Amino acid sequence: MATAEVSNTKTLKVKRFKPSEDPKSTFLTEEKGLWAWLTTVDHKKIGLMYLGSVTFFFLLGGILALLLRTELLTPAKTFIEADTYNQFFTLHGAIMVFFVLVPSIPAALGNFVLPMQLGAKDVAFPRLNLASFYIYVIGAIFTFIALANNGLDTGWTFYTPYSTDSSSSVIWVTLGVFILGFSSILTGTNFITTIHKMRAPGITWGKLPLNIWALYATSIIQVLATPVLAITLLLLTMERFLGIGIFDPAMGGDPVLFQHFFWFYSHPAVYIMIVPGFGIISEVITTFSKKHIFGYWAIALSSLAIAFIGFLVWGHHMFTSGQSAVATTVFSFLTFLVGIPTGIKILNWVATLYKGSIEMKTPMLYVFIFLFLFSIGGFTGIMLGSLAADIHLHDTYYVVAHFHYVMMGGTLIALLAGLHYWWPKMTGKMYNEFQAKIGAALIFIGFNMTFLPQFIMGSQGMPRRYYNYIDQFTIFHQTSTIGSYILGVGFLLIAFYLLRSLFSGEKAGSNPWGSRGLEWQATSPPDLHNFDHTPVIINGPYDYHKPMEEFQLGLADVHHNGHEPSHAAKAAAEEVTN
Amino acid sequence: MSGNSHENHHHVSTAGQLWAVGTALLILTIITVVLAKFVTIPAPFDIITAISIAVVKAGLVAAFFMNLYWDTKFNAMLLLMAVAFFMLMVLITLLDTLYRVDVVPSF
Amino acid sequence: MANHSTSHPTHVQHHFVDADQQFDSAKMGMWVFLVNEILFFGGLFCAYIVYRSWYPELFTEAALELNTFWGAVNTVVLIGSSLTVAMAIRSVQKDQIKGLKINLLITIALAIVFMVIKGFEYSHKFHLGIFPGEFYTFEGLEHAKAPIFFSIYYMLTGVHALHVLIGIGLIYWIYRRAVRGDFSSEYYTPVEITGLYWHLVDLIWIFLFPLLYLIE
Ligand code: HEM
Ligand SMILES: [Cu+2]
Numbered sequence: 001m002a003t004a005e006v007s008n009t010k011t012l013k014v015k016r017f018k019p020s021e022d023p024k025s026t027f028l029t030e031e032k033g034l035w036a037w038l039t040t041v042d043h044k045k046i047g048l049m050y051l052g053s054v055t056f057f058f059l060l061g062g063i064l065a066l067l068l069r070t071e072l073l074t075p076a077k078t079f080i081e082a083d084t085y086n087q088f089f090t091l092h093g094a095i096m097v098f099f100v101l102v103p104s105i106p107a108a109l110g111n112f113v114l115p116m117q118l119g120a121k122d123v124a125f126p127r128l129n130l131a132s133f134y135i136y137v138i139g140a141i142f143t144f145i146a147l148a149n150n151g152l153d154t155g156w157t158f159y160t161p162y163s164t165d166s167s168s169s170v171i172w173v174t175l176g177v178f179i180l181g182f183s184s185i186l187t188g189t190n191f192i193t194t195i196h197k198m199r200a201p202g203i204t205w206g207k208l209p210l211n212i213w214a215l216y217a218t219s220i221i222q223v224l225a226t227p228v229l230a231i232t233l234l235l236l237t238m239e240r241f242l243g244i245g246i247f248d249p250a251m252g253g254d255p256v257l258f259q260h261f262f263w264f265y266s267h268p269a270v271y272i273m274i275v276p277g278f279g280i281i282s283e284v285i286t287t288f289s290k291k292h293i294f295g296y297w298a299i300a301l302s303s304l305a306i307a308f309i310g311f312l313v314w315g316h317h318m319f320t321s322g323q324s325a326v327a328t329t330v331f332s333f334l335t336f337l338v339g340i341p342t343g344i345k346i347l348n349w350v351a352t353l354y355k356g357s358i359e360m361k362t363p364m365l366y367v368f369i370f371l372f373l374f375s376i377g378g379f380t381g382i383m384l385g386s387l388a389a390d391i392h393l394h395d396t397y398y399v400v401a402h403f404h405y406v407m408m409g410g411t412l413i414a415l416l417a418g419l420h421y422w423w424p425k426m427t428g429k430m431y432n433e434f435q436a437k438i439g440a441a442l443i444f445i446g447f448n449m450t451f452l453p454q455f456i457m458g459s460q461g462m463p464r465r466y467y468n469y470i471d472q473f474t475i476f477h478q479t480s481t482i483g484s485y486i487l488g489v490g491f492l493l494i495a496f497y498l499l500r501s502l503f504s505g506e507k508a509g510s511n512p513w514g515s516r517g518l519e520w521q522a523t524s525p526p527d528l529h530n531f532d533h534t535p536v537i538i539n540g541p542y543d544y545h546k547p548m549e550e551f552q553l554g555l556a557d558v559h560h561n562g563h564e565p566s567h568a569a570k571a572a573a574e575e576v577t578n
Numbered sequence: 579m580s581g582n583s584h585e586n587h588h589h590v591s592t593a594g595q596l597w598a599v600g601t602a603l604l605i606l607t608i609i610t611v612v613l614a615k616f617v618t619i620p621a622p623f624d625i626i627t628a629i630s631i632a633v634v635k636a637g638l639v640a641a642f643f644m645n646l647y648w649d650t651k652f653n654a655m656l657l658l659m660a661v662a663f664f665m666l667m668v669l670i671t672l673l674d675t676l677y678r679v680d681v682v683p684s685f
Numbered sequence: 686m687a688n689h690s691t692s693h694p695t696h697v698q699h700h701f702v703d704a705d706q707q708f709d710s711a712k713m714g715m716w717v718f719l720v721n722e723i724l725f726f727g728g729l730f731c732a733y734i735v736y737r738s739w740y741p742e743l744f745t746e747a748a749l750e751l752n753t754f755w756g757a758v759n760t761v762v763l764i765g766s767s768l769t770v771a772m773a774i775r776s777v778q779k780d781q782i783k784g785l786k787i788n789l790l791i792t793i794a795l796a797i798v799f800m801v802i803k804g805f806e807y808s809h810k811f812h813l814g815i816f817p818g819e820f821y822t823f824e825g826l827e828h829a830k831a832p833i834f835f836s837i838y839y840m841l842t843g844v845h846a847l848h849v850l851i852g853i854g855l856i857y858w859i860y861r862r863a864v865r866g867d868f869s870s871e872y873y874t875p876v877e878i879t880g881l882y883w884h885l886v887d888l889i890w891i892f893l894f895p896l897l898y899l900i901e
Contacts, residue, residue: 121700124710183723193714196652197706227721231728235840243819245835246732251818252830254682256737257598260671262726312664315674327674588708590778591771600768604761607894611757614899628895642892643771644884650709653716660720664727668734675735 012201014536015556016388016549019510023523026428030528041126042528046133047112051137053107055495057099066091066488069450069481075469082467086153087168089465093156094143094419098177101411102269102508103136105276106222107187109418111213112426114191116519117209117528119200119535124193127574132186135179142176145169155264155465160258164239171240174233178458181230184272188222191215191243200518201555202537209541211298214279217303221268221310229265232258263314264395271310273407274374275303276416280344281367285349287515289356292542295348302507309338328387335385340377346371361513363438366417369444373409377402380455395465398458401451409447416443416494423498424508428464428525431501435493447482487528518540521552589648599642606635696872715878719885722848724891729841732895736837740830747826747834748900750815752806756898759802761892766795767887770856770880773838777873782863785876789860794884796853803846810835841893848886855879 027044031037037045039064069080078089111129115122123129146152154163154170163170195208195216208216216410238244245251247258269342271552278299286293293299315323315331349371358364380402384390393399424430458464462473469477511520518541522531533554539546608632613619619627643645648653675681701707737744760794768794776784815824817839823833828834859879868876 079710125699126700144645158691185718189714189717189721192717193710196713197710198700204864223717223721226659227723227725228667228728234844235732236727238817238836238840242817242836244840245818245833246836246840249682251832252682253674253833254735256674257671257732260674262732264667264671264728311663312670315670318674322678322680323674324679326677327670330670330673458808513764574773588778591775593772593775596768596771596775600764603764603767607757607760607764610895610899611753614895615753622788625900629892632892632895636888639767639884639888639891643767643887644881649712653713656713656716656720657723660723660727664693664724664730667724667727668731671731671735672738676738681739 009241012023013556014535014553016320016552017175017521017531017533017554018552019521019523021523022507023507023525023527025527026523026525027528028428028525037069039130041130042127042527043111043123043126044426044530046129047108049133050103050108050111050136053140054100055106057095057289061092061095061100062488064088064095066348066484068092068113069484070330071467072267072477073481074471075471075474075477077430077468085151085268085467086465087151088327089101089151090155091147094152094173094177096407097156097269097273098150098180099143100139100391101273101407102180102184103187104273104415105411105418106215106218106272107132107136107183107424109280109415110191110276111187113315113422113519114194114212114215115198117212117517117541118194118198118203119518119531119537120194120198121529121531123190124198124538125190127185129190132183132190135183135186139178139180139183139227142179146172146176157238157262159262160234160236160255161249162242164183164237164248170437171237174237178230178233178237181226181233184222185226185230188219191219192223195219198538199474200535200537203518206296207537207540208300210293211276211279211302213300214275214277214282214303217307218275221272221307225268225272226312228261230271232265234262235261238345248386254324256330259318259321259516260314264311264318267314267317270406271306273411273435274414275306277370277411278303279534280355280414280418280421281349283515283517284363284417285352286369286542286544287421287513287517288359289353290514290544291356292540292544294351294354296345296540296542298344299348304342305341306338309334309341313338316385316390320394322327326369332385336382339378339382341365345380346375362431362433362440363417363421363513365437365440366413366420367439370410370413370417373405373413373447377405377407377409380405393458395463396458397454397462398465400455400464401458403429404451404454409451413443422519423501424512425519425522425524426524427502427505428508429501429505430508430512432497433504435497438448439490439497441491442486442493446483446486446488446490450480450487451480451483453477453483474491516543516546516551589645591642591645595642602638603635606631606638609626689792704872705886708877711874713877715881719881722885724771726841726844729837729844730892730896733837736830739781739827740834743828743830743834744900746828747831747838748898750813750823750826751838751842751898752809753898755806756800757896758800760894761889762795762799762802763890766792766799767884770883774817774880775871776871777868777876778868779861782866782868786863789856789863792859793853793856796849796856799849800846800853802848803842838897841897845886845889845893848889852879852883852886855882864877870894 002203027042031040031042031045037049040046067080068085071085080191111123149172150168152166152170152173153166154166154168158170158174195212199208206381233246236244239247243251245253247253249255282293282299313331313335319328319332336365351366380398384393384399384402420431420436457473457476460473462469462476506526510522510524512524513520516539518537519534521535531554536553536555537552540555543550581645596622610628613631640654640657646657697704697707701710769788773785773788773792774783776788813825815835816835817820818832821835823831856879859876862875
């Protein structure tokens with residue numbers, strides 16, 4: 001037994017709890033059965049349900065993408081009609097943004113690890129958490145109704161006035177996304193409260209894992225930006241129901257105002273997608289460098305800075321919309337500012353690698369892929385932010401390539417890093433490392449093959465969202481299409497070995513990567529209540545220079561987390577505290 | 579971890595306090611109506627007074643009905659943050675709408 | 686943290702250490718939610734401000750069609766209901782469950798009065814042909830953009846009225862729980878956070894009233 005100084009007012013008696021390597025009861029073995037899953041309030045199960053849904057939508061969006069790319073194999077019609085093409089790219093974009101990327105890291109992985117990294121039993125509002133999952137499902141159903149009824153062909157941005165006139169089922173999708181927004185808001189609300197109120201003894205703000213800081217920043221953006229999307233979509237819906245005319249030029253309204261409202265959400269939304277990815281990168285990079293993170297506070301606070309500056313730059317999507325010259329100039333200037341906190345992060349990660357003992361496991365491989373791809377995405381973003389260049393590049397494939405480099409090369413790769421990193425924790429199984437590396441290689445090659453040519457086409461003037469193109473672009477389009485097939489194969493391989501690991505994977509120990517993070521101090525898979533003690537934290541999550549004895553600590557006197565300690569134990573605990 | 583001591587949050591207001599706040603709100607409402615309807619204030623200042631009175635009323639509700647005055651500072655900060663981001667949205671949007679060549683661009 | 690819990694009463698959910706943590710969390714969660722509400726309305730206010738800055742004369746003319754008297758009455762009604770909600774919380778804090786129930790009922794009654802007045806205002810306008818947007822047929826206003834003013838008016842007051850309706854539902858639910866004996870000075874979290882919601886509805890109206898009714 002040892003005593004730990006967790007704050008200047010209290011002294012707690014702690015002892016070491018080594019997680020069992022072969023847990024008898026885990027959250028997967030308790031509360032089994034379909035009904036138990038569907039009604040669970042356990043954050044881990046809800047996280048996994050989100051993961052399942054996100055994967056499903058990713059598959060759907062992915063198939064649409066492959067169909068789109070196949071159509072673009074030849075300059076004229078290849079196999080689908082132009083209208084179908086419009087519907088496919090719209091659905092692809094809407095699904096990937098609203099149903100995959102926005103919820104992916106926070107709601108799926110975040111739900112699973114956030115309470116564990118805080119040493120809490122659950123999020124602050126478990127039932128709300130389940131509710132937000134079902135709200136997500138309802139939003140999805142609305143979108144399927146739209147699919148069954150005319151589809152949608154406005155592009156994921158729903159720009160007026162086309163979206164007020166289009167004969168496709170705009171209302172169903174806007175309502176679906178409106179509902180989905182609430183799911184996102186509730187998750188954000190839940191996370192902010194959890195981070196403030198549910199930290200285990202000893203977790204000060206300076207000892208929060210960077211993943212938590214990132215989720216915190218993300219949640220703030222979700223809460224501040226999503227309601228504006230909600231009201232925008234409500235107005236758009238009313239525009240179609242009642243012709244209210246606020247955004248409709250035919251009635252004297254202003255379509256550019258719609259763009260303001262839309263991007264007031266959607267630019268911050270790109271940070272809703274990428275910032276949680278930053279969190280994962282910070283976790284993985286330290287674990288596999290076995291080294292303290294370089295510039296803890298710089299990384300933590302730059303997440304908040306990005307969240308804030310991200311609210312000031314939305315007009316860079318509207319440089320050619322007829323927006324005033326004053327606004328355009330200010331937006332361009334502010335856009336450059338976002339590069340600063342983003343650059344700070346990249347430099348700190350690279351500095352973390354310096355002199356670390358780097359272990360090239362799959363998650364780490366994805367971190368390197370991330371650093372490479374995201375840097376390209378970020379730099380091209382800065383280029384688009386400069387006014388003169390954007391007049392030329394706006395609405396071309398250059399923009400398409402930019403946002404795929406950040407959204408797929410950034411967020412999705414980070415998601416894969418996190419998935420491979422926490423997979424053993426979530427399932428208790430190891431995947432095949434060799435196959436995983438092949439998968440990563442396929443993704444990397446396929447990705448660059450798909451999207452690098454798009455930068456070139458774009459800068460030569462190939463507009464986005466076009467069904468046909470002139471012969472000059474054929475070679476780029478074809479390379480891109482072949483690249484996308486390679487990507488597809490990569491994802492299939494990943495799905496294959498991950499699923500296989502569930503059945504025949506090796507058992508993962510409680511801490512296969514030798515991490516110092518709190519979530520690795522629970523069993524794999526974790527207990528229904530995460531820990532069966534109240535964890536106490538003395539050292540930070542990246543203190544690789546401290547001996548393992550100083551980790552895995554918990555309150556010595558209260559035996560069973562989740563179950564009532566006996567009164568005698570309580571009294572004893574109280575004696576110790578004073 | 580919440581950092582605030584026990585007395586901070588279960589503040590019980592006296593009935594007198596609550597009634598006082600309610601009465602103040604009522605009086606302010608009357609003042610604002612009277613100023614708008616029966617007193618002519620020159621152009622920008624009429625709206626400025628009306629909004630200022632509304633802000634005072636809102637402040638009273640937030641501080642004493644919603645208990646922010648006795649609550650943790652953090653909750654008050656949340657409210658201020660919401661207002662600040664709302665202002666940002668409006669101000670930056672105005673940067674466009676006030677300085678356009680054509681008010682509503684024709685398409 | 687663990688040091689001021691002496692018992693773990695039934696209303697404390699298992700993942701909280703004690704009742705205080707649960708109360709504080711719920712309240713903070715509600716505040717975060719209110720932030721989101723403010724920005725939700727914020728979008729509409731932003732549309733109002735933009736259009737008003739473009740067509741100031743439209744707003745002063747169109748406001749004449751709104752009835753200041755009833756607007757003011759509704760303001761007073763909502764302020765009164767905020768007061769009764771605050772009184773309800775005070776009652777439960779002092780274990781006066783009867784006072785709690787009475788105050789909740791008065792609040793509901795005031796909210797209904799608000800809705801009824803709103804309903805009269807709306808039907809009066811519909812009668813004149815003042816519908817939102819496309820359906821606008823009123824001829825008493827010269828301005829070409831008059832339909833847009835009323836679209837904004839209907840959206841702002843409509844979304845607000847929707848919040849009032851939801852509030853009525855919530856307060857009724859709290860009332861039922863009070864009748865069932867769920868609350869005491871030890872545990873009244875739902876009363877507190879529903880109260881916060883209701884005050885926000887009042888706050889929004891405090892701004893809507895001068896912006897829509899008092900601008901000629
Ligand atoms: C260094 C940071 C970034 C900068 C400076 C930046 C800048 C820009 C600019 C100026 C555009 C508009 C181009 C145009 O339409 O002409 C744009 C488009 C876009 N960016 Fe970024 N970006 C950055 C990071 C990101 C990130 C992290 C994401 C997502 C995770 C992202 C997603 C997008 C998307 C989706 C679009 C296109 C939206 C559309 O029109 O459909 N960007 N970016
Ligand atoms: Cu942007």
